[in-house]
Amino acid sequence: MGRPPCCDKVGVKKGPWTPEEDIMLVTYVQEHGPGNWRAVPDNTGLRRCSKSCRLRWTNYLRPGIKRGNFTDQEEKMIIQLQALLGNKWAAIAAYLPERTDNDIKNFWNTHLKKKLKKLQTGSDSSSARNALSSSHSISKGQWERRLQTDIKTAKQALHDALSLEGSIPAPDSKPCDGHRSYTEPGQGSSTYASSTENIARLLKGWVKNPSPRKSEQSKSSSTQQSFCNAATDCTSSDGTPSAESKSGIDLSEAFESLFGFESFESSTSEFSQSTSPEASIFQGESKPDQGGAQVPFSMLLENWLLDGKDDLTNFPFEETANLF
DNA sequence: AATCCCTACAACCGCGGGTAC
DNA sequence: GGTACCCGCGGTTGTAGGGAT
Known part of the structure; x- marks a missing residue:
């Protein structure tokens, strides 16, 4: 059985996104929340593959993304x-x-x-x-x-x-710390950076008043992350903490640690349990076919942290290599 | 000034995992 | 249990910008 193409290749636009497309996508996500990407092209009229829409959102349009040089x-x-x-x-x-x-x-x-x-x-x-x-x-x-x-x-x-006041750059400020500006062909001086300001404006109100459809949002771990960041309110519609992401990361706990509801300066055993996203990721990380004898990465990490060895050169990379 | 080459990064592609039916 | 669908991840490619020649 061959995997069907993710979308109809005929009539699907490829290549760089235009500001207009971005706005269409942002507007849609504002109203419906991220998720159900399959429906996005149909509902927005965007001639884009659903994967392309999701990628554009997660890598570029979602709130809280820092651009520019890495420190x-x-x-x-x-x-x-x-x-x-x-x-x-x-x-x-x-x-x-x-x-x-x-x-x-x-x-x-x-x-x-x-x-x-x-x-x-x-x-x-x-x-x-x-x-x-x-x-x-x-x-x-x-x-x-x-x-x-x-x-x-x-x-x-x-x-x-x-922060509400800080989210919109001053009109004369440098766009997106050095991020390459995009000039729509045939649009002369219309730069992409100025369009992202508009998108940021759209997002501003939305971040302030997140969509009530949080149950839909919980399907996407990365996007949910930004939602939770934005609202610092990681509860589902029934008021309980939202579900774990597919990767097993307990986001509510992760963000508790990130946002100081609990101190990240916990003991190393807490660190290895669920306080850090990484620790959660590696719960049950060992490959199934390797049986119970294989030491999970989280345990290796924990042991390494606990056994008093002082630097990364002592970390058992050879053992962990078998895990991946 | 023209061109070539390198770099950076946005976007695409294929695959695997999870889940609903 | 099998199938189809959706989503996310990691590898790779395409291309625009900028520096070098």
Whole structure:
């Protein structure tokens, strides 16, 4: 049985999105919430594949996305998380709520890979990996503190980005910290950046008054994340905490930690249980065909954190490699 | 000024997991 | 249990911008 195409290839538009399309999509999501992407092209009249709509929303249009250069702190965090998690961009992005997995992936492929290559010159991959780890050699406590700091920083920045007055850049301000502007062919000076301001205006009111259809929103983990960020009210329509995402991340707990309802400075055992998104991700992470004998990554991580070894060079990468 | 090349990133594609029927 | 559908993820590609020649 061949997998059917996600959408009818005939008549489906491809390529860069225009501001008009963005507005159509944002308007639709405002009214209906993210999710049910299959219905989006039909209901909006957009001649786009449903996947394209979802991608456009999650990677570009949803509120709370930070654009522009990655900070040193973000960079180091990505390097460390990549060393720990591999190319699990979505998991890494869970630690950087303002960055999309696509952004992080691109940043890794264009910047960080090169740095890694430089470190690799004249050595095999494992020693290079150790070199990388050593170059960012940090103690257990430092690593945790850095994560906490990063999350706090992200939280603050996200808060700022979503604050009502701060969400709209001044008309004469620089667009999107260096983000490439888009000029619609034939539209002369109409830049994409100015259009995103309009979209931000649309979103402003929506973020302030999130759509009541939260049950629909709960289907999308990444989008729900931004919704919860925006409203700091992660309850479903019946007032109970929303369901866990498909990946097993308990978002309400994750955001409790992110937004300080509970201190992230919990014990390492709490860290390994459910306080961090990563910890939740790796609950039951071991492959089924490897049976119960395989140690879950979360346990490895916990053991590593607890056994007093001081830096990433001591992390059992070889064991974790079998898990992925 | 023209062109070539490199870089950055938005978007596409294919696949796998989850779920409803 | 099988099938179809939907969604999310990760790898890859296409292309515009900018620097180098």
